[in-house]
Amino acid sequence: MSNDPCPFCIIVKGEDSSARVLYRDQDVTAFFPLMPATRGHTLVIPNRHVAEHVDLTDAESRQLGSAVRRTAIGVRSAVSPDGINIIQSTGSAATQTIPHVHFHVVPRWSDDDVSLVWPDRAAEDPDAQDQTLALVRSVLPFGSSDVSPEDRRQHLSFIQAVVTRMSQASSSAKTWLLPIVTLTYGYAVTKQQWVVAVMGLIAVIIFGVLDANYLKQERAFRKLYDRVAVGSAIPAFSMNPALAGPAGAKVNYWPDWEDLRSWAVAPVYGPLLLGGIAIAVWAHCQ
Ligand SMILES: [Zn+2]
Ligand SMILES: [Zn+2]
Structure with a gap:
């Protein structure tokens, strides 16, 4: 951690009295953001300060994934949305603003104010997609941790x-x-x-x-x-x-x-x- 105190770490420590904490155990914390985008919008974070999602350990990743799912189940029963977005952003280009890994669980309604727009054309032609597939496949880190x-x-x-x-x-x-x-x-x-x-x-x-x-x-x-x-x-x-x-x-x-x-x-x-x-x-x- 740098000198700038991480706002999420402060919430994890229970030192932010204004934070609306939904859940906290020894591994993860779930809380409402300062400005919820929709009713029930919740952030789920690992208690350890990790800036990027890719730097989580396998164990942390599993704990977080399970906490995200349980949070979504709770939020869905509570506010009965039409749908839910689970959003994780890494890097400023991807709109990450707080450098502490977090998943947004965002309940969605057809008339809410959130807009997520996917392009309506493929980013690469089929040949380039094949090459990209081969490239990514060649460096996938599977096997190193999943195979004994x-x-x-x-x-x-x-x-x-x-x-x-x-x-x-x-x-x-x-x-x-x-x-x-x-x-x-x-x-x-x-x-x-x-x-x-x-x-x-x-x-x-x-x-x-x-x-x-x-x-x-x-x-x-x-x-x-x-x-x-x-x-x-x-x-x-x-x-x-x-x-x-x-x-x-x-x-x-x-x-x-x-x-x-x-x-x-x-x-x-x-x-x-x-x-x-x-x-x-x-x-x-x-
Ligand atoms: Zn932090
Ligand atoms: Zn975020």
Whole structure:
């Protein structure tokens, strides 16, 4: 608190004898403002001096939210309004005047003097809205406080298991391919059968695409792992790697160029492909 005494803190301490206090417990206080906008207009505040709503703790936020709801129920039964606005404003641009978090519970009547006007057009076009959505989603602080550390560790070990399985699948693809290539290419060379070399080539392509796809999945799950590890907004135990990608990203099973040219794919399948073509051409010309 600064030198300027906060008027709301004075009410919390019970030092403002003119304040019309509706309710006070150890966490929150509810009172009528100096100039009620409508009959029954009430402010609900945390007893601790916190300037901005975002700086409340989770516990304070829950206490305040519950007090706001209970206040609205009381006010509604007492003055029977046509509707109720619950208003929280943070920052002067949003019309906050007292730097102590408060919720306005404002009973409304169709002919009252309050005016709240929403614009009649969207602030952003649909594409910009998608980008904004992705941006906000990427920095949401969910997960850090809502997921227990044990659950997060468990989640990470599930993802780690998938990553391990994908890299095992990738190496077993190579293990399966090797005898097929040796057999087909060897046969093609000794018997000068170009068709058999082409069969070997087809196997190389199929296994190469399969392997690159394992790699793509592994990469996606590693990304998911990183996002969960830093406590990003990934639902607990979600195994959907698309959540770690850009919003609206399509999931398909075709490897990307990035996967095909990676060290685990290109240097292995590339020479096998070129060798197979060379053998097929050579056998064909015999
Ligand atoms: Zn205060
Ligand atoms: Zn206010």
